Amino acid sequence: MIIKVLGPGCANCVALERVTREAVNALGLSASIEKVEDYPTIAGYGVMSTPALVVDEVVVISGRVPTPTQLRDLLAPLAS
């Protein structure tokens, strides 16, 4: 599973990366987490509000930092 955190490096982007790492560890997923910071690529995903989360090339969250619980609920079914 490839998870990408989209965002130019603002405070919320850092927060999203942190909760994502926590959720991945908590769920015991084998996933690589990448940061995407350049604007053309971010916009290429159709994302207009950062931060955003892309799981296996599908945008699952945009414009907000989810709570750890929300994120675990979101990632758990995608793991299989």
Add this chain to the structure above:
Amino acid sequence: MSIAELLPTSKRGQGLALVGLGAAWVTAYWVNGWAWDRLLYDGLRMERAARVSETIHFFLYDTTKIALLLVGIIFVVTVLRSYMSVERTRALLGGKREGLGNVMAAGLGVITPFCSCSAVPAFIGFVAAGVPIGVTLSFLIASPLVNEIAIGMLFSLFGWQIAALYVVAGLSVAVVAGWVLGRLGVQRWVEPFVFETKLGGQIIDSTAGLTFDQRLQMGAEEAVTILRKIWPYLLVGVGLGAVIHGWAPTDFFTTYAGPGNVFGVLVAVGIGVPLYSNAAGIMPLVQALHEKGLPMGTLLAFMMSVVALSLPEMILLRRVLKPQLLAAFVGVVATGIVAVGYLFNLVLA
């Protein structure tokens, strides 16, 4: 530890927490002045009429008041705005022509939840969806210029007329500035990669499908996040306000920027543009200067220039706008703000 984990999970618990916090807010706002009176004058036996104790009282009272207002306003506004999103705004603006498009974009700029850190992807997304550059700029100007915190604060501190004037003035600047920039044929001053970016993927609406509980939670989190981020600005703003309130001679500011000085608004905007703060930090200063006899038009122009044109946002926008357009952007918006200042000084005189 995030706010979400501190909140009760049952429906009933959440309702009780909401009512309890609401009541606590109202009580705190109500007893604010009285409590500091008791503490400073009765508890610490400070002299009531002395300048130092008055300045300290002003500082404590105003910090509490503005922090309370801020939390209340951010919470309500975030919950209300969670029903809008940049994605929906773009859908509404797609295919609109200049003119009506500028008016709509400015209005949507006020009600759409938008962080200036998203200015670049939003700009690319709007342009790729066929929204004209001038219309996109109207949105990007209105969003910080007509600041929801400033509206709430002006309403609480100066009444609804001033708040309404501020909204109308800010919208007019955004509409006119966006339209003028569009007329200048600014396409050639946009970085070419913007036009080459193809939108892939599917559009995720950032706030669609949330439950009301989640929206309340977003409001609470936003209030805490913003307060945590801006408290230094708030303290500096109230501190300056307190010093001006207690120590500045009455005619000090009126000589330089008072009703009699034709250049007052220009001076205010000239100081305001490079200054970077936010609406909450600037408001105590505006209040103290108003007390000292500065006209409202000058003060609104000052406030707008501080919140609308900030260096960090300019640096971000430089990624998509060439220097010529960035300069035109600052020039047109500053001119609009100056015009608004003079107009208000005339109208309110």
